Amino acid sequence: MSLKELVKIEGLKKYFPVTSGVLxxxxxxxxxxxxxxxxxxxxxxxxxxxxxxxxxxxxGKTIIKLLEPTGGDIYYDEEKITNLSPSSMRxxxxxxxxxxxxxxxxxxxxxKVESIVSEGLVIHGISTGKERREIIRELLNTVGLxxxxxxxxxxxxxxxxxxxxxxxxxLALRPDFVVCDEPISALDVxxxxxxxxxxxELQEEFSLTYLFISHDLRVVKHISDRVAVMYLGKIVEFAExxxxxxNPLHPYTKILISSVPIADPSRKREPAxxxxxxxxxxxxxxxxxxxxxxPIAVEKCSSAEPELRDAGGGHFVSxxxx
Amino acid sequence: MNNALEIKDLRVSFSSEGKxxxxxxxxxxxxxxxxxxxxxxxxxxxxxxxALSVMRLIxxxxxxxxxxxxxxDGGDLLEYREKDMRSVRGNRISMIFQEPISSLNPVFTVGxxxxxxxxxxxxxxxxxxxxRVLELLRLVGIPAPExxxxxxxxxxxxxxxxxxxxxxALACNPEMLIADEPTTALDVTxxxxxxxxxxxxxxxxxxxxxxxxxxxGIIAEVAEEVYVMYAGKIAEHAATSELFREPKHPYTVGLLxxxxxxxxxxxxxxxxxxxxxxxGTYPKGCRFQDRCPLVIERCRIEEPxxxxxxxxxxxxxxxxxxxxxxx
Numbered sequence: 001m002s003l004k005e006l007v008k009i010e011g012l013k014k015y016f017p018v019t020s021g022v023l024x025x026x027x028x029x030x031x032x033x034x035x036x037x038x039x040x041x042x043x044x045x046x047x048x049x050x051x052x053x054x055x056x057x058x059x060g061k062t063i064i065k066l067l068e069p070t071g072g073d074i075y076y077d078e079e080k081i082t083n084l085s086p087s088s089m090r091x092x093x094x095x096x097x098x099x100x101x102x103x104x105x106x107x108x109x110x111x112k113v114e115s116i117v118s119e120g121l122v123i124h125g126i127s128t129g130k131e132r133r134e135i136i137r138e139l140l141n142t143v144g145l146x147x148x149x150x151x152x153x154x155x156x157x158x159x160x161x162x163x164x165x166x167x168x169x170x171l172a173l174r175p176d177f178v179v180c181d182e183p184i185s186a187l188d189v190x191x192x193x194x195x196x197x198x199x200x201e202l203q204e205e206f207s208l209t210y211l212f213i214s215h216d217l218r219v220v221k222h223i224s225d226r227v228a229v230m231y232l233g234k235i236v237e238f239a240e241x242x243x244x245x246x247n248p249l250h251p252y253t254k255i256l257i258s259s260v261p262i263a264d265p266s267r268k269r270e271p272a273x274x275x276x277x278x279x280x281x282x283x284x285x286x287x288x289x290x291x292x293x294x295p296i297a298v299e300k301c302s303s304a305e306p307e308l309r310d311a312g313g314g315h316f317v318s319x320x321x322x
Numbered sequence: 323m324n325n326a327l328e329i330k331d332l333r334v335s336f337s338s339e340g341k342x343x344x345x346x347x348x349x350x351x352x353x354x355x356x357x358x359x360x361x362x363x364x365x366x367x368x369x370x371x372x373a374l375s376v377m378r379l380i381x382x383x384x385x386x387x388x389x390x391x392x393x394x395d396g397g398d399l400l401e402y403r404e405k406d407m408r409s410v411r412g413n414r415i416s417m418i419f420q421e422p423i424s425s426l427n428p429v430f431t432v433g434x435x436x437x438x439x440x441x442x443x444x445x446x447x448x449x450x451x452x453x454r455v456l457e458l459l460r461l462v463g464i465p466a467p468e469x470x471x472x473x474x475x476x477x478x479x480x481x482x483x484x485x486x487x488x489x490x491a492l493a494c495n496p497e498m499l500i501a502d503e504p505t506t507a508l509d510v511t512x513x514x515x516x517x518x519x520x521x522x523x524x525x526x527x528x529x530x531x532x533x534x535x536x537x538x539g540i541i542a543e544v545a546e547e548v549y550v551m552y553a554g555k556i557a558e559h560a561a562t563s564e565l566f567r568e569p570k571h572p573y574t575v576g577l578l579x580x581x582x583x584x585x586x587x588x589x590x591x592x593x594x595x596x597x598x599x600x601x602g603t604y605p606k607g608c609r610f611q612d613r614c615p616l617v618i619e620r621c622r623i624e625e626p627x628x629x630x631x632x633x634x635x636x637x638x639x640x641x642x643x644x645x646x647x648x649x
Contacts, residue, residue: 193593222582261539
């Protein structure tokens with residue numbers, strides 16, 4: 001892994017308008033992503049964890065500009081791509097791909113696997129006829145599907161196989177950067193492991209860089225080099241995977257890690273139970289947005305917002321008390 | 323110890339395109355009084371159908387309970403008339419489901435819905451009913467119950483709705499609770515709270531719990547005994563600590579090894595190859611044969627019965643004694 005920063009985002013924001021009344025006037029904003037700084041180095045996997053509704057999927061989609069950012073900047077390979085026009089963006093679309101959570105919803109049921117996987121090649125005018133077919137055949141092989149899959153429809157496949165098709169589609173254009181948005185959470189336990197292994201093998205084979213989004217801390221730990229923890233639209237902690245799990249600094253990270261069930265009945269743990277619910281991202285709490293649920297909050301936390309700062313050795317945390 | 327519930331040799335089938343397809347093929351499960359018993363398995367293994375059979379909630383047609391007994395309080399639930407079953411369901415045996423949001427009726431308030439169970443089974447005055455509802459909401463840890471009682475389901479978060487579902491299930495102090503993937507739709511932080519609540523209630527109310535899940539981590543946390551289901555059958559059954567220490571079925575080993583561990587990082591996960599066969603396409607012999615690392619000729623011809631290999635430890639595998647965590 002190099003230290004070159006393939007993707008860099010600065011102060012990235014994505015707000016969705018909330019409308020009300022008969023005139024559908026914009027009365028407020030859902031601050032799904034609210035000022036995120038992050039880097040992804042070439043060849044590494046950055047894991048992104050957080051509870052549902054924390055904005056992790058929106059962040060993943062905004063990074064590759066499937067969603068137009070509200071503010072902040074995105075750099076890809078040192079080029080600023082935030083305000084590129086759709087036509088200039090095209091060259092970058094080839095390099096950035098995404099695998100979605102639900103393999104049942106993300107594949108067009110009326111298209112044969114061959115058309116699904118080759119769609120990107122067609123759009124970008126890469127190869128034709130026999131040559132294209134050869135590329136597709138090879139791709140299917142790479143993701144562990146048989147060749148006869150080419151002429152079949154998505155409904156003929158199981159969840160795990162569909163996710164393999166989605167992965168083949170993402171890889172067709174030989175991207176450098178792939179956003180994996182909860183790619184295994186819709187799959188059975190025994191199949192999840194197959195797909196995780198496939199992601200790891202493909203990364204080595206094609207020198208891919210991943211942003212791996214998941215709510216499953218066990219999976220993220222397994223696959224990631226560095227892990228970012230997101231809460232209410234912000235990154236609250238970002239560190240090397242081993243370091244983060246061994247030495248979590250943010251109280252939210254500590255609670256998240258302690259609530260993961262451990263498959264070992266001889267180890268009785270005392271999970272720290274988080275009080276309350278995730279607050280509304282429309283009106284996030286003042287100061288540190290975690291303070292109403294934080295077990296160690298002090299007065300300062302409700303007034304001043306903590307900065308994401310380096311607590312030593314590239315371990316970033318945003319907490320006044322860490 | 324007495325069993326609160328005993329499922330004996332249950333067989334359930336569904337008709338699909340004119341054919342009858344068996345989805346539960348001779349499953350026996352006992353839940354001792356006041357204990358939490360876990361059932362673990364992947365989608366399609368028949369765990370939910372087994373649970374629904376206990377409640378007699380299998381839609382008929384297309385589903386049908388072909389044979390077996392479900393012994394509860396000395397009687398066989400499968401022989402009860404619908405009228406008698408109604409006084410058991412929600413009263414003495416309750417069930418909570420995976421999707422709390424879709425299990426609640428969107429047009430009634432939380433108070434109304436919990437009150438319904440009370441009105442159906444107990445004769446209470448309106449005032450007593452309201453007090454009992456508030457007491458239940460407090461029991462399941464819902465803050466400001468006086469306000470929540472007037473809320474509609476859409477005003478609640480996922481964790482809150484699951485707590486409301488549990489409050490409904492507990493309304494009549496059931497002797498038996500069936501929880502079908504109660505935390506699967508919830509975040510880990512909420513999951514820990516719900517599991518703790520179920521464990522708490524078991525201790526306080528002496529309730530027996532049948533907990534159905536696909537997550538061995540959850541089993542390890544709360545269940546004392548566990549049944550592993552695969553393709554409509556019980557593959558292995560043992561005390562939880564024993565099952566995790568010395569599994570005796572290759573499928574259990576596969577499940578255990580395919581979970582990434584928070585404590586150590588493995589280079590590669592030991593995935594189980596292939597996919598779960600769907601009902602109606604089960605091979606002759608052992609149903610796990612095509613995915614099994616220990617498969618021998620015999621597995622393809624003869625189906626292994628569930629047999630006791632150590633005291634209280636049952637496995638349906640011809641090579642059970644050779645199974646270790648490292649296969």
